[in-house]
Amino acid sequence: MPGVQPLQFDASLVVAFVRSIKNVLSTMVSIEATVGKPYIKEGEKPGHDVSSIVGFSGEVKGNVVVSFGMDTALKVVETFCGMPLDATSDDFADAVGELCNMIAGNAKKDFGLNAGIGIPSVVIGSNHTIARLRDVPCIVIPCTCSAGDFCVEVNIKQIGNN
Amino acid sequence: MKILLVDDSRTMRNIWRKVVGTPGVEVAEAGDGNEGLKVISEQGPFDLILLDWNMPNMDGITMAKKLRETDKNTVIIMVTTEAEKPRIIEAIKSGVNNYVVKPFTPETLKAKIEETMKKAAQPA
Numbered sequence: 001m002p003g004v005q006p007l008q009f010d011a012s013l014v015v016a017f018v019r020s021i022k023n024v025l026s027t028m029v030s031i032e033a034t035v036g037k038p039y040i041k042e043g044e045k046p047g048h049d050v051s052s053i054v055g056f057s058g059e060v061k062g063n064v065v066v067s068f069g070m071d072t073a074l075k076v077v078e079t080f081c082g083m084p085l086d087a088t089s090d091d092f093a094d095a096v097g098e099l100c101n102m103i104a105g106n107a108k109k110d111f112g113l114n115a116g117i118g119i120p121s122v123v124i125g126s127n128h129t130i131a132r133l134r135d136v137p138c139i140v141i142p143c144t145c146s147a148g149d150f151c152v153e154v155n156i157k158q159i160g161n162n
Numbered sequence: 163m164k165i166l167l168v169d170d171s172r173t174m175r176n177i178w179r180k181v182v183g184t185p186g187v188e189v190a191e192a193g194d195g196n197e198g199l200k201v202i203s204e205q206g207p208f209d210l211i212l213l214d215w216n217m218p219n220m221d222g223i224t225m226a227k228k229l230r231e232t233d234k235n236t237v238i239i240m241v242t243t244e245a246e247k248p249r250i251i252e253a254i255k256s257g258v259n260n261y262v263v264k265p266f267t268p269e270t271l272k273a274k275i276e277e278t279m280k281k282a283a284q285p286a
């Protein structure tokens with residue numbers, strides 16, 4: 001498609017998200033995250049049990065997913081909110097969504113593009129899959145922290161402005 | 163002192179409330195810009211509004227612009243993930259007094275509120 005160019009699986013994109021993940025977790029949750037080696041997602045293998053999705057608009061299309069195992073999500077949310085929350089409560093989904101919102105927004109500032117982000121959505125349940133753009137790779141950034149494992153999936157492309 | 167917290171995330175409003183909710187402070191909340199304007203019309207002007215940018219129904223920029231049509235005095239601090247310089251300029255042009263980028267520490271938010279309220283209290 002004319003005017004459409006995939007963001008490359010390059011260091012700058014990964015660095016923007018790694019910096020953002022660490023910054024958001026340490027500042028808002030007082031948890032230090034360790035980031036593993038990023039890789040390209042193959043097939044439809046689900047991430048974890050609890051996923052928050054934030055879409056991009058403007059000069060960037062696609063979405064970012066932050067996906068936690070249930071136990072990890074419960075622990076992270078408890079620390080973030082200062083109290084334990086039931087996974088079925090609206091406040092639990094709200095907290096997970098807000099973390100994804102901050103990770104996406106904080107990384108976005110490093111793109112150097114005129115891009116917006118949408119309102120986060122949250123999916124809870126084992127073996128869920130999330131539709132993604134097929135013409136760009138989905139970069140998985142595996143993370144671990146004292147609360148457990150989680151991952152950030154980046155599936156975005158640049159539109160125009162070239 | 164009356165403070166209005168406008169963010170679609172209740173988690174974030176609770177975090178803000180922990181920072182500003184001291185004795186003698188009256189705190190109200192709204193989940194988007196429309197609700198924020200409704201609360202103001204019902205409860206009268208506030209001294210300070212903490213305002214998110216990205217919200218459903220009415221975003222923070224639109225709410226700030228609408229409020230400034232009739233209210234030049236209420237201090238508005240935008241607290242948002244939108245960190246790019248053009249966005250910050252857009253917010254200031256829309257009538258926002260100051261700007262805090264998420265993520266933030268409670269100390270950062272508290273200091274920004276104190277700095278902004280102090281500046282607003284000085285004669286023009």
